Amino acid sequence: MIQLQNIINGESVCATASLPFFDPATGQQIGTAPDSDAAAVGAAFQAAAAAFKSYKRTTPGTRQSLLLQLADLIEANVDRLLEAEVACTGKPSALTKELEILRGADQLRFFAGACRVVSGTAQTEYVEGFSSTIRREPIGVVAQITPWNYPFMMAIWKIGPALAAGNTLVLKPADTTPWSTLVLGELAQQVYPAGVVNIVCGGREAGAAMVDHDIPEMVSITGSTRAGAQVMSAASKTLKDVHLELGGKAPAVVFADVDIQRTASEIALAAFFNAGQDCTAVTRVLVHQDIHTEFAAALADAASALKVGGSDADLGPLNSAAQLERVEGFMSRLPANARVLSGGKRTGTGFHFEPTVIDGVFQSDEVVCDEIFGPVLTVQPFATEEEAIELANGTKYALASSVWSENHGVVTRVSNELDFGAVWINCHQVIPAEAPHGGFKHSGTGKDLSVYGLEDYTRIKSVTTSHR
Numbered sequence: 001m002i003q004l005q006n007i008i009n010g011e012s013v014c015a016t017a018s019l020p021f022f023d024p025a026t027g028q029q030i031g032t033a034p035d036s037d038a039a040a041v042g043a044a045f046q047a048a049a050a051a052f053k054s055y056k057r058t059t060p061g062t063r064q065s066l067l068l069q070l071a072d073l074i075e076a077n078v079d080r081l082l083e084a085e086v087a088c089t090g091k092p093s094a095l096t097k098e099l100e101i102l103r104g105a106d107q108l109r110f111f112a113g114a115c116r117v118v119s120g121t122a123q124t125e126y127v128e129g130f131s132s133t134i135r136r137e138p139i140g141v142v143a144q145i146t147p148w149n150y151p152f153m154m155a156i157w158k159i160g161p162a163l164a165a166g167n168t169l170v171l172k173p174a175d176t177t178p179w180s181t182l183v184l185g186e187l188a189q190q191v192y193p194a195g196v197v198n199i200v201c202g203g204r205e206a207g208a209a210m211v212d213h214d215i216p217e218m219v220s221i222t223g224s225t226r227a228g229a230q231v232m233s234a235a236s237k238t239l240k241d242v243h244l245e246l247g248g249k250a251p252a253v254v255f256a257d258v259d260i261q262r263t264a265s266e267i268a269l270a271a272f273f274n275a276g277q278d279c280t281a282v283t284r285v286l287v288h289q290d291i292h293t294e295f296a297a298a299l300a301d302a303a304s305a306l307k308v309g310g311s312d313a314d315l316g317p318l319n320s321a322a323q324l325e326r327v328e329g330f331m332s333r334l335p336a337n338a339r340v341l342s343g344g345k346r347t348g349t350g351f352h353f354e355p356t357v358i359d360g361v362f363q364s365d366e367v368v369c370d371e372i373f374g375p376v377l378t379v380q381p382f383a384t385e386e387e388a389i390e391l392a393n394g395t396k397y398a399l400a401s402s403v404w405s406e407n408h409g410v411v412t413r414v415s416n417e418l419d420f421g422a423v424w425i426n427c428h429q430v431i432p433a434e435a436p437h438g439g440f441k442h443s444g445t446g447k448d449l450s451v452y453g454l455e456d457y458t459r460i461k462s463v464t465t466s467h468r
């Protein structure tokens with residue numbers, strides 16, 4: 001059994017209580033991680049506050065160099081990170097190495113470069129006899145809470161911009177997936193002074209303590225809309241900045257002129273990658289009525305061709321028994337009108353679920369409007385461009401979307417009307433480090449990645465100097 005420890009002020013620290021964590025591919029326990037209480041979380045914030053006094057004075061050049069060193073360490077330790085990530089998630093190994101671990105190193109390199117170009121304004125005389133400067137400064141100590149769907153990469157998305165901007169941090173991984181974040185934290189200790197990067201594990205008590213504590217001036221969470229709303233409400237008591245990357249229910253709007261087989265395969269991949277546990281995954285296909293039946297059948301074929309579980313899998317398991325039960329709950333409550341064209345049930349060992357395509361559903365059905373976070377895709381026909389836009393925009397989520405057509409006018413008009421933080425045209429889920437990632441409405445506020453994500457971890461100060 002592996003016994004993990006918190007990382008506080010540069011040291012591994014035991015906790016008084018622990019939580020088990022499991023391999024979702026088999027359901028077997030892997031080890032235990034600390035179940036941190038408010039005192040442990042408080043110690044981490046104290047360490048981060050002490051470290052901030054000197055870390056905030058580092059130059060962009062120094063911060064760049066530190067991030068580049070950490071990126072190099074990630075590459076040098078890719079096998080350790082991969083073992084920890086795959087153990088807690090059951091993800092396919094080769095894809096995880098390329099698309100999450102090595103990509104995480106690249107994303108850190110992006111922030112390493114970006115921190116050298118983000119700046120305030122030069123001295124300007126807005127008032128005669130006075131010079132003004134607008135400075136971008138780090139916020140201070142930040143509290144960061146990550147989810148279990150991409151545990152390593154979401155930790156990168158949090159620590160990269162925070163450290164690039166000159167903040168110190170305390171990060172809590174989800175209780176089912178602590179391991180790779182602690183390996184990352186351990187690597188960070190080889191680069192950063194004690195207290196700059198602190199990792200505390202735990203469940204809801206630790207999460208609440210992260211948000212309630214009065215040291216951090218910002219809390220950033222990636223998770224469900226429910227968790228985001230709770231965090232926002234709790235954070236309002238201490239007037240913290242909140243940065244929320246929450247749920248999604250991404251539509252793919254497909255017009256009648258597409259290549260049906262190719263488009264269906266690409267959409268199936270974007271729906272079922274990571275077993276659909278992805279806030280940008282395609283979850284709703286809105287397809288022109290002229291090709292509805294043929295396209296739904298092509299999606300079902302593409303879904304059935306995917307391999308679930310095993311070393312050469314296209315998709316691994318759901319992350320926990322609770323998540324499997326949540327997905328099964330949606331299936332058990334399907335309305336009478338729904339037709340399951342492929343999949344629909346658990347399979348194999350652990351928490352695997354078949355890629356599932358459901359036709360015959362309506363906009364008001366729960367399976368169409370609520371985030372499921374599993375390999376479940378619904379199909380709805382539309383008659384006109386206007387109806388497609390209305391259906392696409394018709395849920396409370398607004399993170400990601402795509403439109404598929406060869407017609408330039410159609411994709412331009414529709415992409416302008418789609419009310420989402422990201423719109424992809426004839427593709428889905430293309431997420432380079434340079435592009436802002438974040439939604440509107442119940443999908444949250446603030447951006448990850450990009451210079452906008454880096455700026456979210458800064459505050460603006462106005463400094464005015466008299467010429468006297």
Ligand SMILES: NC(=O)C1=CN([C@@H]2O[C@H](COP(=O)(O)OP(=O)(O)OC[C@H]3O[C@@H](n4cnc5c(N)ncnc54)[C@H](OP(=O)(O)O)[C@@H]3O)[C@@H](O)[C@H]2O)C=CC1
Nearest residue numbers: 146147174175203204207223224227230246247279371373
């Ligand atoms: N946008 C996204 O990427 C994600 C969306 N989800 C959605 O959430 C659904 C349920 O999954 P669930 O596991 O409950 O996900 P949560 O949103 O509850 O968990 C995500 C992270 O938030 C933490 N957390 C949850 N509630 C609070 C709180 N009130 N205060 C502080 N931290 C909190 C969790 O900690 P702990 O480990 O203690 O639970 C975890 O680290 C999924 O089906 C999916 O729809 C889930 C994960 C990611």
Ligand SMILES: CCCCCC/C=C/C(=O)O
Nearest residue numbers: 099149222278279280431
């Ligand atoms: C390897 C593709 C990763 C895309 C990650 C974007 C989604 C983030 C989230 O679900 O929070």
